[in-house]
Amino acid sequence: MRPNLLPTYVFESNLSDFAAKLAAMSSEPSGVVFDFQRVQHYIPAAIAAVVATVKHLESQGKSWQFRNHDTNSRFSYFQRMDVCSILNIEFPWDHSRNDPGAFFVPLAQVDPNADCARLANALARCMAPEDRDAREIVRHLSSEMMLNSRQHSGVSGFAAAQYVRAKDYARIGVADYGRSILGSFRERQAPFHHSAMTDVDALQIALQTGKSSTLHLPVGPYGGHENAGVGLSMAAELVRLTHGEMVLVSGSACCHIMGDNPAEFSLLRHGRRFHGTLVSLCLRRNEIGNCHELLTEARRRLSLQAPATNDILFES
Amino acid sequence: MKIILLKEHFDGDFLADGRLANKFRFSEIEPLFAMQDKVVFDFSGINNITDSFANGLIGNLAELHSDSFMGKVRFRNCTPAVRSAIEFSISLGLSRTSIRG
Numbered sequence: 001m002r003p004n005l006l007p008t009y010v011f012e013s014n015l016s017d018f019a020a021k022l023a024a025m026s027s028e029p030s031g032v033v034f035d036f037q038r039v040q041h042y043i044p045a046a047i048a049a050v051v052a053t054v055k056h057l058e059s060q061g062k063s064w065q066f067r068n069h070d071t072n073s074r075f076s077y078f079q080r081m082d083v084c085s086i087l088n089i090e091f092p093w094d095h096s097r098n099d100p101g102a103f104f105v106p107l108a109q110v111d112p113n114a115d116c117a118r119l120a121n122a123l124a125r126c127m128a129p130e131d132r133d134a135r136e137i138v139r140h141l142s143s144e145m146m147l148n149s150r151q152h153s154g155v156s157g158f159a160a161a162q163y164v165r166a167k168d169y170a171r172i173g174v175a176d177y178g179r180s181i182l183g184s185f186r187e188r189q190a191p192f193h194h195s196a197m198t199d200v201d202a203l204q205i206a207l208q209t210g211k212s213s214t215l216h217l218p219v220g221p222y223g224g225h226e227n228a229g230v231g232l233s234m235a236a237e238l239v240r241l242t243h244g245e246m247v248l249v250s251g252s253a254c255c256h257i258m259g260d261n262p263a264e265f266s267l268l269r270h271g272r273r274f275h276g277t278l279v280s281l282c283l284r285r286n287e288i289g290n291c292h293e294l295l296t297e298a299r300r301r302l303s304l305q306a307p308a309t310n311d312i313l314f315e316s
Numbered sequence: 317m318k319i320i321l322l323k324e325h326f327d328g329d330f331l332a333d334g335r336l337a338n339k340f341r342f343s344e345i346e347p348l349f350a351m352q353d354k355v356v357f358d359f360s361g362i363n364n365i366t367d368s369f370a371n372g373l374i375g376n377l378a379e380l381h382s383d384s385f386m387g388k389v390r391f392r393n394c395t396p397a398v399r400s401a402i403e404f405s406i407s408l409g410l411s412r413t414s415i416r417g
Binding site: 115116117118120121136139140143144147151210223224225226227228230231234291292295296299302310312313314315316 | 328330331332333334335338341342346356363364366367368371372375376377379380386389390391392394395396397399400401402403404405406408411412
């Protein structure tokens with residue numbers, strides 16, 4: 001098996017290239033070697049993507065191995081993120097390298113029965129233990145992203161979070177190795193799906209309010225719908241309002257939102273196709289302000305106005 | 317009139333899971349809906365809910381009972397964040413009714 005040298009850094013700016021590299025590695029017929037020789041710093045979404053890739057390989061019956069992770073001191077961060085325990089890698093604990101400026105939550109497996117509220121609470125407590133508004137936004141965003149993964153991927157996803165004090169960045173990352181957004185539209189025969197639909201088309205639709213692969217389906221045993229198709233569009237608006245950054249990779253497509261700018265859609269390099277969906281959210285905590293005002297403004301931007309008679313519905 | 321204290325049915329001050337909300341609506345709320353003149357959801361002790369949860373419980377109720385929803389349902393002790401999510405879910409639910417016709 002040929003070693004694949006992993007990049008030194010993975011941030012939002014090169015996350016789609018990293019997804020393309022993982023996709024290329026996954027297509028190798030004889031198994032994959034992940035070489036950690038140069039690895040220094042990966043955002044949570046990138047770490048989740050590595051784990052999702054390994055799980056994808058295992059689901060394909062392919063072999064894999066990590067190389068030079070045992071000689072790279074920065075791998076201890078992967079270890080503390082619980083990569084080793086999730087992937088059953090034996091690795092001695094290194095207690096010597098704790099970065100006092102970074103707080104993180106280890107990877108959580110988002111399986112079909114995952115308690116997403118509990119996981120989101122854990123993420124939020126780490127991100128903003130004393131800032132109630134920031135905590136609410138982080139747990140709102142992280143739970144919606146995990147619920148999306150749980151409902152649409154068809155497999156387990158992985159979620160992690162990190163807060164970097166020096167830059168005031170709170171990052172949430174979720175990755176799965178499931179059917180992708182386009183695949184979810186196709187398999188569930190969403191009314192807006194067509195045979196010529198691309199992954200980019202699918203991302204554009206998924207970011208529209210009220211568009212979901214499940215809303216048209218006959219209702220399940222409980223009637224009604226589990227979701228409303230607003231998780232991604234709300235995430236995008238919250239990122240815009242807080243001048244944050246969002247990267248969404250699904251299949252061959254990537255959507256990148258920076259601050260209040262329009263979403264930029266692109267294809268992964270060399271026509272690669274990531275096996276699943278990967279989302280990274282980065283917020284500056286001091287931009288969050290009032291949680292209620294932020295959520296209300298995001299919903300107002302999504303053009304859904306409250307019914308005029310709403311005041312009579314709410315008692316003090 | 318029936319008062320539903322959400323805190324008695326769900327753990328924590330943050331309600332997120334649309335699947336649990338929809339199941340709760342089906343098993344606990346729908347049977348009441350036909351029998352009661354008023355159904356009051358009391359959100360005491362709940363700080364925030366996701367759009368998924370609001371849709372699973374409230375949006376679906378608005379969609380499936382669009383004729384009687386406004387007259388029958390009330391909300392109590394909502395934080396601003398909870399109220400915002402509920403209002404949004406009602407809009408979505410009623411919009412789905414109008415699309416469905």
